[in-house]
Amino acid sequence: MLLKKTLTALLVGAALSATTAQAEIKIGVVTSSTGPIALVGIPQKNSVPLLPTSAGGETITYISLDDGSDPTAASKAFKKLIDEEKVDAIIGPSGSGAAVGVLQYAAESGTPMLAPVGTAAVVLPMTEQKKWVFKTTQNDDLIASAIVDHMKEAGVKTVGLIGTADPYGENWAKVMGELTREAGIEIVASESFQRQDTSITGQSLKLLMANPDAVLVAAPGSSSVMPQTTLKEQGYAGQIYQTHGAALDPFLKLGGKAVEGTILAASLMLVLDEVEDSPAKQIATDYVARYTELHGEAPATFGGNVYDAGLLLHNAIPTALETAKPGTAEFRSALRDALEATKELPGTQGVYNMTPADHSGFDERGRVMITVKDGDWKLLD
Amino acid sequence: MNLQIAILLGQDGITNGAIYALLALSIILVFTVTRILLIPLGEFVTFGALTMYAFQSGHETSIVWLLAAMIALDAALDLKQLFSNGMDARKAQWIGIKLGYAALMVTLMHTLSLQEIPMLAQALLTLMLLVPLGPVMYRVFFQPIASAQPLVLLIVSIALHVTMVGIGLLMFGPEGGRTAPFSDTALRLGSVMLKSQTLWVILVSVVLIVSLFLAFERTLYGKALRATAVNRMGARLMGISPDFAGKATFALAAFIGVASGILIAPITTLYYDSGFIISLKGFVGAIIGGLISYPLAAIGAVAVGLIEAFSMFWASNYKEIIVFTLIIPFLLWRSINSNHVEDEE
Numbered sequence: 257m258l259l260k261k262t263l264t265a266l267l268v269g270a271a272l273s274a275t276t277a278q279a280e281i282k283i284g285v286v287t288s289s290t291g292p293i294a295l296v297g298i299p300q301k302n303s304v305p306l307l308p309t310s311a312g313g314e315t316i317t318y319i320s321l322d323d324g325s326d327p328t329a330a331s332k333a334f335k336k337l338i339d340e341e342k343v344d345a346i347i348g349p350s351g352s353g354a355a356v357g358v359l360q361y362a363a364e365s366g367t368p369m370l371a372p373v374g375t376a377a378v379v380l381p382m383t384e385q386k387k388w389v390f391k392t393t394q395n396d397d398l399i400a401s402a403i404v405d406h407m408k409e410a411g412v413k414t415v416g417l418i419g420t421a422d423p424y425g426e427n428w429a430k431v432m433g434e435l436t437r438e439a440g441i442e443i444v445a446s447e448s449f450q451r452q453d454t455s456i457t458g459q460s461l462k463l464l465m466a467n468p469d470a471v472l473v474a475a476p477g478s479s480s481v482m483p484q485t486t487l488k489e490q491g492y493a494g495q496i497y498q499t500h501g502a503a504l505d506p507f508l509k510l511g512g513k514a515v516e517g518t519i520l521a522a523s524l525m526l527v528l529d530e531v532e533d534s535p536a537k538q539i540a541t542d543y544v545a546r547y548t549e550l551h552g553e554a555p556a557t558f559g560g561n562v563y564d565a566g567l568l569l570h571n572a573i574p575t576a577l578e579t580a581k582p583g584t585a586e587f588r589s590a591l592r593d594a595l596e597a598t599k600e601l602p603g604t605q606g607v608y609n610m611t612p613a614d615h616s617g618f619d620e621r622g623r624v625m626i627t628v629k630d631g632d633w634k635l636l637d
Numbered sequence: 638m639n640l641q642i643a644i645l646l647g648q649d650g651i652t653n654g655a656i657y658a659l660l661a662l663s664i665i666l667v668f669t670v671t672r673i674l675l676i677p678l679g680e681f682v683t684f685g686a687l688t689m690y691a692f693q694s695g696h697e698t699s700i701v702w703l704l705a706a707m708i709a710l711d712a713a714l715d716l717k718q719l720f721s722n723g724m725d726a727r728k729a730q731w732i733g734i735k736l737g738y739a740a741l742m743v744t745l746m747h748t749l750s751l752q753e754i755p756m757l758a759q760a761l762l763t764l765m766l767l768v769p770l771g772p773v774m775y776r777v778f779f780q781p782i783a784s785a786q787p788l789v790l791l792i793v794s795i796a797l798h799v800t801m802v803g804i805g806l807l808m809f810g811p812e813g814g815r816t817a818p819f820s821d822t823a824l825r826l827g828s829v830m831l832k833s834q835t836l837w838v839i840l841v842s843v844v845l846i847v848s849l850f851l852a853f854e855r856t857l858y859g860k861a862l863r864a865t866a867v868n869r870m871g872a873r874l875m876g877i878s879p880d881f882a883g884k885a886t887f888a889l890a891a892f893i894g895v896a897s898g899i900l901i902a903p904i905t906t907l908y909y910d911s912g913f914i915i916s917l918k919g920f921v922g923a924i925i926g927g928l929i930s931y932p933l934a935a936i937g938a939v940a941v942g943l944i945e946a947f948s949m950f951w952a953s954n955y956k957e958i959i960v961f962t963l964i965i966p967f968l969l970w971r972s973i974n975s976n977h978v979e980d981e982e
Contacts, residue, residue, distance in 0.1 A: 290803065292910060295811035421954060447953050452914050454905040457649040458950030461642050478813040482906050489832075490645070506812045509694065510906060 281316045281573060281582040283307075284337035285562070286348030286358075291325025292451075295477045297350040299559030300372060302551050306543065307566035312574030314582060323349055330354035331361065338365045344582050345370065345591060347565040350558070352377070352423045355389075363388045366585055368592045370568060372561030374476070374501075375423050379615040390595055391616040392564040394523065394605065394623055396431045399500050402521035402623050403472065404435045406636075410495065412470045416445040416463040418456075418483045419474035428474035428499060444468045451479040460486040470494050476501035478510055485514040495519065500623075504556045508631055518628045519636060523605045525557055527626055530635040535602035536621065539567070543604050557605075564603035571601050646946045652835045652904065653918075654942020655842035656682075656897045660919025661926065661938040662849065663890035668928050669866035670886045672787045673779060676794045678894050678919070679912025680801035681767060685898025686907040687805070688763045690814030692751040699808050701746040704766055707773045708739040714777060742766060756819065760899050764892065771891025772884035779887075780880055798913065805909035813906040816899075838900045845893065846935065862886060918945070918960060925967050937967075 285304050288297030304320050319341055323330035330349040337343045338361060345368040349355055352375035359378060362369035363385035371378050376395040379386055407415065417432060419425025429446055436443055445466035447459035460483060463471060471494060473483045480502035487496065496518050498507075503522035507515060524531045525540050543563050547555040572594035580586035598610040598617065606622025625636040660678060667675040684700065691698045712732045719728055742765065751759065778793055824831040853859035864872040865882040873879055894916075898907070921941050926934025941960060948959040 290806055293811075294806055298811055449949075449953060450957065452908060452911045453949075453956075454901060454907075454911070454915065455649050455653055455946070456949065456953075458646060458946060458948075458956075459953045461645060461950060462953075465642070477811075478906055478908075481813075481815070504812075510813065510815050 281311070281314050282341060282343045283316055283318050283566075283569060284333075284341060284343040284346040284348070285318050285320040286323055286330055286333045286337070286346065286350075287320070287562070288325040288330075288350035288354075289322045291323075293325045293351050293476075295556075296558045297322070297325070299547075299556040300348075300350055300562040303543075303547065303555065303559040303562045303566075305550060306546050306563060308570040311570045312577045314573070314577065316569075316573075319343065323351075323354060325351060325354075327351065327354040327357045331358050334358045334361045338362075338367055342583055343367065344588055345569055347372065347562055347569075349373070359385055359389050366588050366592075368588060368595055370565035370595075372558065372565060375427055376616070377423075377427075382613055382615070386615070387612075388592060389615060390565075390568065390610065392561045392568065392603070392605065393616070394500065394618050395616050396427055396499075397435065398618055398620075399521045399623055400428070400431045400435050402620075402625060403497050403499075403519075404432070404439050404441065406519060406521075406625060407436075407441060407470055407497070408439050410470075412441060412495070414442050414444045414466075414468040414470075416447075416466055416468035416471045417443060417474065418447045418449065418459055418463060418471065420476065420479055421448040421450055422476075424476050424501060425474050428472075432472065432474075449475075449479075449483065451475070451477075453482075456482055456486050457490075459483070460490055460492075463487065464490055464492055468494060470497060472497040472499070474499045474501065477504060478506045481507055481510040481515065484518065485511060488514040500557065503626070503633075505554065508628065508633070511628075512631070515628050516631070520626050521623045522626055523557055523560065523622060524624050525560055525604055526633040527624060527635045531624060534621070536604070536606055539602055540604040560604035564605055564608070567603050568595055568598060568601065568608065571598060642950070646950055647943065648831065648835055650943035650946030651939060652838050652901075652942070653945060654939035655839050656901055656915070657919045657922050657938035657941050658935040659842055659845060659893050659897050660916050661922030661934040662846065662931055663893040664916070664919055664923040665926060665928055665931060665934055666862075666866075667886050667890050668923075670862055671775075671779065671783070671790075671883045673790045673794055674787075674920075675887075675890055676791075676798040676913075676916070677774075677801050678890060679914070679916030680798060680805060681771070681891050681894025681912070682898040682901075682915055683805060683907050683909060683912040684767055684770075684801075685763055685895035686816070686902035687809040687814045687898075687909065688766060689759060689816045689899055689902050690907075691809065692759045692763070693816050694814070695752045698746055698751065698766075700766060701742050703804060703808065704770060705739045705743055707770060707777065708735050711773045711776050712736055738769070756817070763899060764895055767895045768888060768891045771887040771889075771894075774891075775883045775887040776880075779883060783879060783883060802910050802913070805912075809909050811909065813908040813911075814902070815906045816902040818903040832904075834903050838904070841896070841900055845896065849889075850931075858885065914957075918942075921960065921964050924964055924971075927971050 287300040288294060289301040304318050307318060309316055321333040323333050337346055347370045352373045355371045355373040355378045368388055370390050370392055372392050374393055378389050379391045417429055419428050425448055445463050447462055449456045449459055473480050480498055484496050498518050498520040500522035502520055503526050528537060528541050531537055544554055572591055575594035576587055576590035579590040596610050596612060598608050601608045606618050608617040610617040626633050627636040663678060664675055667673055688700055712735055715732050818834045819837050820833050822833050853863055861877045862882055865877055918941050919938060922938025923934045925937025945960050949956045
């Protein structure tokens with residue numbers, strides 16, 4: 257009998273605490289902190305404790321889940337967050353493929369989703385489903401156009417591409433194909449490789465034989481290093497460009513002398529000391545300092561993408577609170593509308609200006625041209 | 638395609654092929670002696686490479702705690718056995734030695750300034766840290782189920798592989814590592830540059846293969862292992878301990894894996910999860926050798942390396958497909974040409 261009473265008391269207690277919990281705002285976070293893209297997911301997961309904890313007088317709780325870099329697990333995590341936790345918005349997942357897969361669940365349940373992923377396919381072309389998705393990374397074409405502009409100015413006529421055989425590299429090949437055609441630059445060789453390849457001598461020889469004026473390496477994280485070191489070893493003397501995927505400190509450490517003089521376009525997080533003062537710089541500096549204090553190392557750009565998602569929500573929540581209570585469908589819908597109305601919001605990656613057609617919202621303030629000089633990132637002038 | 642490119646690709650293929658050959662040999666060695674397909678072999682490669690990288694870049698090397706924990710587990714199992722089988726002074730002494738070794742490694746890791754010691758010492762330390770994991774792994778996970786069916790052993794082996802990949806992520810992080818080359822010199826042969834690291838890889842592989850051959854042909858322990866491989870029950874009747882044979886082969890395999898990792902770390906960027914693909918290619922070599930023949934496996938593994946190098950030149954998108962499709966004709970040829978022997982137990 258006693259046991260039964262205790263149980264009932266516990267259940268009632270749990271039910272009560274559940275109802276009080278309804279008043280707070282719940283945000284789900286899905287990252288890939290294990291598995292092949294842990295490189296992206298770990299700084300993202302580590303950024304969760306830094307996200308704003310209250311907005312418009314309400315506290316925000318974050319429920320962080322790991323999808324193990326598996327799109328199926330990401331779907332499960334999304335369903336769990338939506339059906340069981342009844343979250344008001346979801347940040348994640350880390351993988352491009354996973355993000356494309358889960359956006360239908362976000363749309364069906366009417367839950368705003370802030371995707372810190374690279375591929376523009378989650379917000380472009382805009383559809384009824386993608387209305388619910390906001391992307392906190394620069395679209396590839398924004399970065400690519402900066403690179404192509406620089407090539408044009410430098411008098412590059414022919415270019416060779418080498419990218420990873422995944423959505424990242426493939427999308428870059430596509431974007432570069434379009435942009436170079438407009439700029440009158442010819443792509444003379446296009447090669448691909450796997451992140452885990454132990455050698456890319458063959459691809460690099462093929463590029464060398466085509467003898468392009470410049471080579472663009474499109475690979476995320478440390479896999480961007482090997483094409484460049486191999487090319488240098490084989491005596492390639494032209495200019496090597498990298499994408500924002502290479503904008504991580506291990507790139508410098510692994511590449512050493514071989515990456516000296518590389519040109520890339522990326523967010524201003526790498527060269528904070530050199531860029532002119534701006535609200536975005538202040539936020540990025542603050543984020544880097546807090547992250548470093550908490551985790552003992554500087555964050556990779558991917559972490560900033562999640563942090564920005566938090567800032568976007570923080571900015572939109574007060575507006576949404578005016579129309580509805582957290583935990584309701586009306587609130588989620590109002591939150592979506594408020595996110596879409598974001599104007600001139602500075603984040604770590606640049607300045608966000610959302611419109612119904614553009615759910616990424618960056619302009620040229622979201623990227624700077626960077627080069628590697630004396631083993632460090634330097635603003636390109 | 639001209640001669641120079643063919644030579645460059647060939648050089649690349651032989652370098653990778655030499656590593657695959659070493660791995661193929663250890664896969665066959667472990668399989669014939671213990672009937673275990675050593676899937677986690679690749680993890681020894683990446684652990685070796687990434688430990689070297691951690692030393693050189695001054696990162697914390699928490700891998701020593703894995704070693705300490707595994708040895709403690711091993712000692713606990715030994716103690717339990719001691720209590721149930723009655724005390725044995727020699728065995729008790731062994732436990733003390735093992736624990737002492739773990740303590741020694743922990744102190745070494747925390748007193749030496751790992752970044753400054755010479756590369757040879759770093760390599761030695763890496764081997765000392767990781768090779769004992771091999772026999773301990775056998776003792777803890779395989780010895781209790783040594784007589785189980787090969788399928789059970791395979792499942793445990795896969796579980797270990799998955800666990801070790803996870804541990805690798807935890808200890809080394811998601812970033813790849815690449816170490817400094819053993820020496821900076823390059824050899825010029827006509828118009829072709831030979832990287833000194835390539836020569837190192839080939840040299841060490843050949844030395845390892847030859848010394849393995851000599852050890853198996855000429856020494857008592859080698860012969861004991863061979864006897865176990867030929868007939869486990871017979872070997873046991875002749876007084877060869879199957880536990881010892883298992884631990885010895887695992888130690889050898891771990892040694893070869895870690896050494897391969899140290900050898901290729903300067904050539905390529907390795908990640909915590911690169912090991913599987915590398916050992917899988919060694920496995921293709923081992924299959925070509927029918928999981929029995931060492932020379933055939935070595936030749937097959939070098940062929941895998943060469944085919945890989947040339948296919949990445951011709952069709953980089955299909956490289957892996959080409960390499961792994963290779964296995965099919967060989968399996969067909971093997972199954973047509975050999976009398977299928979049911980598992981002996």
